[in-house]
Amino acid sequence: MDSIKSVAELDTPSDLKEAARKKVAESVNGLVADAFALYIKTKNFHWHMSGPHFRDYHLLLDEQAAQILATIDPLAERVRKLGYDTIRSVGHIAQLQTVKDNDEDFVSAQDMLKELIDENKKMGKKLRETHGLCDDADDVATASLLEEYVDATERRTWFLFETTRTKK
Amino acid sequence: MDSIKSVAELDTPSDLKEAARKKVAESVNGLVADAFALYIKTKNFHWHMSGPHFRDYHLLLDEQAAQILATIDPLAERVRKLGYDTIRSVGHIAQLQTVKDNDEDFVSAQDMLKELIDENKKMGKKLRETHGLCDDADDVATASLLEEYVDATERRTWFLFETTRTKK
Amino acid sequence: MDSIKSVAELDTPSDLKEAARKKVAESVNGLVADAFALYIKTKNFHWHMSGPHFRDYHLLLDEQAAQILATIDPLAERVRKLGYDTIRSVGHIAQLQTVKDNDEDFVSAQDMLKELIDENKKMGKKLRETHGLCDDADDVATASLLEEYVDATERRTWFLFETTRTKK
């Protein structure tokens, strides 16, 4: 399975140049896969949280997971509007995701937060890189969407980061 | 990775008998994995739909996907309340899912509907089997949740099935 | 017209056994017919109420009628999901209903309440019997729906019964 396709039957017309447009689509598909993977990882920690801050962190991760999930449909449909195909299955996600699965039996609250900081930082970087590709392709609509998601991702990083500080 | 665990650090107390309770937890985790996989498959078809009924089916599959997604958090948290661990990652889902990935370049609207009928019928059957395990375990809370999901799944099957009939 | 049918063109697929499933469908169709009939009877009394408690009873019967009406669509669609046909016409209702029509010119408020107690008590019994048929058919979805309607029916009976007591 190729990483990006424009199947004849599904080629929504677009006046953007094909090469640059394809790069945007390819990069956004990677973001969709990572959003799915990070959503599940955040829910994993939401479900297996423990310790005195249980409710506080359980709620925090639920809010963050919901925020990540809400980016998937708009991003995937951007790819379709550009005339390419988007994510199709769990296997497809596994193939494209860069978020690391964590299937450990027990992860402490502190470790959960730290791992999510790393993932969100990486996601922020990729969102910004994709924004660069949009500029090259003159795809202002995708760019504007990404701007909002960069802010939300940096907000998640900030919350998680401040929470891991040990100095009370 | 075992299919089901009760890690010492995460063993919520329960007065239900362990053997029967474990079977419920194991079966519900399978349902969670399938709900994720069917959610993504339904969104796949929502995104790659085409033809004269585009808007109608696009909306139908969006409603069905949202309905499936909404079952995941309550089911996963039932497992946690029973003292076991639940889904942790994309890989974990891939390992447990029975829903088949479809990464074809082009699927006609009619074939999409037919494939979803099959998946929803299988899910309905598994929900009912898990309900039987709840009865054995005296787990009335999980059972009640499943009753509602069986109805919703049968509704999805009914809608999809009537839509595929050729006689106008 | 048979009391229950599974027309070839309308046979939603179901993994429940046919004999038991048919009994549920047949019984639920009777409930739908009775719900229609009791809805109209309750509105009849809502419209022809009189006496010093006019507003109080007029409102009471409006609430009860609305509650009864709201059971019809879910029940009828349960029958369709089971692969059978459901109610089709006023004549069909008349044929299946067990609720008695009351076309009297004048019914006193007290007699209205008493007559509705009887009808609701009968309906409660039939709902419970249908629930038994669901258990035999392993139809947990219909069963769960009925549980809620039994409670609502017993609430109507209780309100009507206490209201008819003469001791102020």
Add this chain to the structure above:
Amino acid sequence: MDSIKSVAELDTPSDLKEAARKKVAESVNGLVADAFALYIKTKNFHWHMSGPHFRDYHLLLDEQAAQILATIDPLAERVRKLGYDTIRSVGHIAQLQTVKDNDEDFVSAQDMLKELIDENKKMGKKLRETHGLCDDADDVATASLLEEYVDATERRTWFLFETTRTKK
């Protein structure tokens, strides 16, 4: 059972002339009976719909049924405010209705729509005739209610009619 009555115990006072007022009441009771019958027929088709437009038509008929049902209480209470008795039972409806029951095992989507066009056209005509009776009786309140229902009925006819055209 007479078609219209003004029972002594239920004779709301009115300054409208009795003969003309009685004609309005009689005609409105016929409309109430037909609204019930058309509501059930529309729900019949909502429940037994099939084919590629299933969801679209299923929703269309649900909206139309809800719109028809909403006319019943205001119309029946107009009769009561005029000092006459209104609908009392399923049998009473069967006696007064002019809508034809359709208990066929299978009706195609196209035939359903066509049959409903006829029923709604007839209802539109009767609503307009009753409006004429209101003018004779100087019953401006009933008249104003009917004006709104004529528009809604013509809207149902329009939607159904355009949908049956074969030229795509």
Add this chain to the structure above:
Amino acid sequence: MDSIKSVAELDTPSDLKEAARKKVAESVNGLVADAFALYIKTKNFHWHMSGPHFRDYHLLLDEQAAQILATIDPLAERVRKLGYDTIRSVGHIAQLQTVKDNDEDFVSAQDMLKELIDENKKMGKKLRETHGLCDDADDVATASLLEEYVDATERRTWFLFETTRTKK
């Protein structure tokens, strides 16, 4: 003070004929005065209600009073749109009202209801008469407003009337 005026400084332009238009304005001003007076009378009884149906009747009269009050602004502004002056003061109301003040120390619940039946019946008649003047003046906007108020007034009469019946 004249009963109706078209002060030079306040003569909103209108293409309706002056004589007929003036009659409508005059009649509507009488309705505004009566609506004020009946509002206060209904509140009087709302406040001085007593006996076993206290809450039921207290609420009934509050709903009726609110309904009457809501007619005042639209009616008064109709007069202004017709180019005439409308109600100006308590004294103006007292001069035009036909509703009878009841300053009795004690009025039984039954007598309250009966007195309000009479007032509402009279108001219904006047609303209908004013509607006739609108027809003569081709003032369809005022007419349409009155149609709605006739229905509401007949509803109040019906509720009050049925409540005064002694046969329980």
Add this chain to the structure above:
Amino acid sequence: MDSIKSVAELDTPSDLKEAARKKVAESVNGLVADAFALYIKTKNFHWHMSGPHFRDYHLLLDEQAAQILATIDPLAERVRKLGYDTIRSVGHIAQLQTVKDNDEDFVSAQDMLKELIDENKKMGKKLRETHGLCDDADDVATASLLEEYVDATERRTWFLFETTRTKK
């Protein structure tokens, strides 16, 4: 008609001393009458407003009228809770009101505002005096209500006053 009464049939029990309590009730009834009169006067000006600030002042007076009207029911019911009778009719209001009727054919916008400043200032003073009577009677509930109304009245005065200033 006495200015205040405690009719045997309507004497809600109260542990407040009778003499002081009666003074509160008497004063509050005056406030209710004035609220009615000021409500009508404010609506009078709302309806007969003219000039370049028409919409602005029309809205201002509508808001102020609504605010005044909303004080009537709570105040009148305070009197009833104190065991006395309250306002009964237009005539009763005319007898107790201190607000002056203005039936002039034409009042300029500026004069309307000035006249309302005076009335609201007087009302503010009376509210404060009644608050003093509540303190004497230990009637903390009426007092608390009045505190809120004093603020609202001073707000009306402030808005009206600033609006009449000529220096732009």
Add this chain to the structure above:
Amino acid sequence: MDSIKSVAELDTPSDLKEAARKKVAESVNGLVADAFALYIKTKNFHWHMSGPHFRDYHLLLDEQAAQILATIDPLAERVRKLGYDTIRSVGHIAQLQTVKDNDEDFVSAQDMLKELIDENKKMGKKLRETHGLCDDADDVATASLLEEYVDATERRTWFLFETTRTKK
């Protein structure tokens, strides 16, 4: 292009007589065109307003424009329900409109209000004339719609008119 048509492919069935019905449709199409033109003219003035009452008039015209726009869909769909064709394009509007375009570089606030008074007065007259055609055609549904729009149009005229008075 004819002013009104009943194309075979779009002839919604109607029991109203054709000649009178056609006159209604023709007249309503003119109203739709004028509503479009007046909407744009009102927005023109909303956008190019200036002077000390800027915000007040800017808001006033926005409310009026929104009110005018809201009449277009119901009126156009009345024509379709009567079996005729309705407005199709900017050119079609330009052909039917009687509202005069004003493309002046600068229009003072006072002149804007005056010009809108004229247009709204003319629209009120045409609405009333079309109502007369409805009466001839027995088209009570269109008539009822127009009654409401006449009132709204007269309200716009009243507001605009009072605002242009110079006497403060």
Add this chain to the structure above:
Amino acid sequence: MDSIKSVAELDTPSDLKEAARKKVAESVNGLVADAFALYIKTKNFHWHMSGPHFRDYHLLLDEQAAQILATIDPLAERVRKLGYDTIRSVGHIAQLQTVKDNDEDFVSAQDMLKELIDENKKMGKKLRETHGLCDDADDVATASLLEEYVDATERRTWFLFETTRTKK
């Protein structure tokens, strides 16, 4: 167990003088206990109501119970803000309550209302007495809260009292 305490670990800082402040806290704790007891008594009668006014009184007592319950959290938290401990258990309530338990098998509707009049009258008196203690302690925040509750309590008494009058 003392009636009021300021445990070292729970002594919220306050600038109010300790003696007077303690008296307020002590008195408010009594009010909390009585609110609990009266809430349960009102629900007792809500549940065991009977007779022709069943629905009316059932609703009345539900509203009153909800109103009483809503006072508990604000009052208890006032005590905590004053630096004292508040209610801890059913036994604690039983110890402090002055409301009398009524465990009779059957209480007529009339007797229920009468008993609640007494309890609410007593509560009104205690609220007023506590308000006096607040004045002594300069505790304006608690005082303001109580003013609102006195009004609500007098409203409950008024409703109950008027309802028990026998003269219809």
Add this chain to the structure above:
Amino acid sequence: MDSIKSVAELDTPSDLKEAARKKVAESVNGLVADAFALYIKTKNFHWHMSGPHFRDYHLLLDEQAAQILATIDPLAERVRKLGYDTIRSVGHIAQLQTVKDNDEDFVSAQDMLKELIDENKKMGKKLRETHGLCDDADDVATASLLEEYVDATERRTWFLFETTRTKK
């Protein structure tokens, strides 16, 4: 006072067998008493909470208390629908409750959570036992209600339990 009664005046009719039905009613009354006691205990800890997690735990216990309180009215009314009497007073609760009062001056946050885990675990067990009695009595309506409450109770236990873990 007996633990359960069916007073002649309050015997709502029921077709369930008396012996089994009585057992359900008796058990549900115990649940109502415990819900009251656990509600107060949870509020006790909500009010006397302290330490660095004050707001988090204060909110947690408020949510849990509200959830417990919401079970009381439906459960008590189930008993009434079964034809028996339910809870009547604080004394009645004290007699039936199995929840232990805790009137200690100071309880640490950690001890509060632990004590509530125990109470909720016990409540979960009793809810499940009562569910068994419902099955014996064929009381599907009470059973369905309890299923929902078992889940909510297990959720409370889970939250409290995870929060007490010391491993951060």
Add this chain to the structure above:
Amino acid sequence: MDSIKSVAELDTPSDLKEAARKKVAESVNGLVADAFALYIKTKNFHWHMSGPHFRDYHLLLDEQAAQILATIDPLAERVRKLGYDTIRSVGHIAQLQTVKDNDEDFVSAQDMLKELIDENKKMGKKLRETHGLCDDADDVATASLLEEYVDATERRTWFLFETTRTKK
């Protein structure tokens, strides 16, 4: 009439350079004209739709028309904030619009969809070109608005395009 003006009386101050700013204003006025024209064309097809997908496409075009209309006020006001004049009349629109009027008697559903694809594609291109002008003018506010509209326009194109595919 010039295509763009900055009348002295309407020159909102701006720190953006005049030449580039004027180009933005000119281009945005063209977009406003086209939005009006496309709104009317989309409503044209919404009103004259026919065939088996009537309701589905009727709703689709209503949503798209509403979305287009909602861009007009923000765009026109951007021009005013830049210090230039914007659209004034139907004639002004006709002069600037590039959308083609279609006044054909009958247009098939398929042809309607195809024609709208073309218009929306052209609009998308113009929006993007105007965005380029904003970049030159450093007008970030207009640019941000356009980004959102580009996405919405591409969404309309995508929906319309997929719907025209013939492969079911």
Add this chain to the structure above:
Amino acid sequence: MDSIKSVAELDTPSDLKEAARKKVAESVNGLVADAFALYIKTKNFHWHMSGPHFRDYHLLLDEQAAQILATIDPLAERVRKLGYDTIRSVGHIAQLQTVKDNDEDFVSAQDMLKELIDENKKMGKKLRETHGLCDDADDVATASLLEEYVDATERRTWFLFETTRTKK
């Protein structure tokens, strides 16, 4: 700049005595300045919070800041209603505020909470003192406003205080 003024152009009329009234206005202006300063300080800590309770305290301080901000407009407008001038600028606030600025680079969470306890305690005291001035001036409206703010301030102190306790 004087601390309080009654500029001739802004002297809203008031019947309260000038000397006492001026003292109230002066004191309220101090409260407004302190509310601004405490709002900013609370937001300062909301923004620079860190450590394991980050989200919990971040939310707590956001709620408290919003509560403080909401007091500013009502208080400032009380001063205007009393006929005096209120806060005009950042410099004016700096001149009147008694809240201490904290511009430290790093403040630990614990120190933040402690500092806010002190500020809120001081504010509570000042609110109470101003309430005393209102009593002297017979300004019941300002007094009532302050009563509510005292409670809210004591609530903030309580929450902050309990949170700083070290005993878990």
Add this chain to the structure above:
Amino acid sequence: MDSIKSVAELDTPSDLKEAARKKVAESVNGLVADAFALYIKTKNFHWHMSGPHFRDYHLLLDEQAAQILATIDPLAERVRKLGYDTIRSVGHIAQLQTVKDNDEDFVSAQDMLKELIDENKKMGKKLRETHGLCDDADDVATASLLEEYVDATERRTWFLFETTRTKK
């Protein structure tokens, strides 16, 4: 106090280059300070407004003040997400603000509007300059936020400017 800091304890991680990022943070802090200052200045004029347009301008400035305030939290939190410190106190604001305090005793309405035009124009310019810094720093999230605020600021300028024109 430095104008911008990245304290070790508060250095949220960021992949943006430090020098450019610092410039953005520094500039945004200036915007936060100015937003506070302009908020207070706008409220100053909201409170001290006078003259015939009092209500209109009082409301206008309230809307504008609320719009300005709403920018503060998002901007300040952008600085924190970039790893720098933000505003801490009234003194800090005074140090950074460029908005000029106006503590004049009396400012005419016209002068208020003119002064606010200047401040808003300056703010628009600074927002645009900061947007330029964001482009240099590749900080697309802050940039997108600023785009929205530029539009809102230009809207405030436009409203204020048009309002000051003398030609009516």
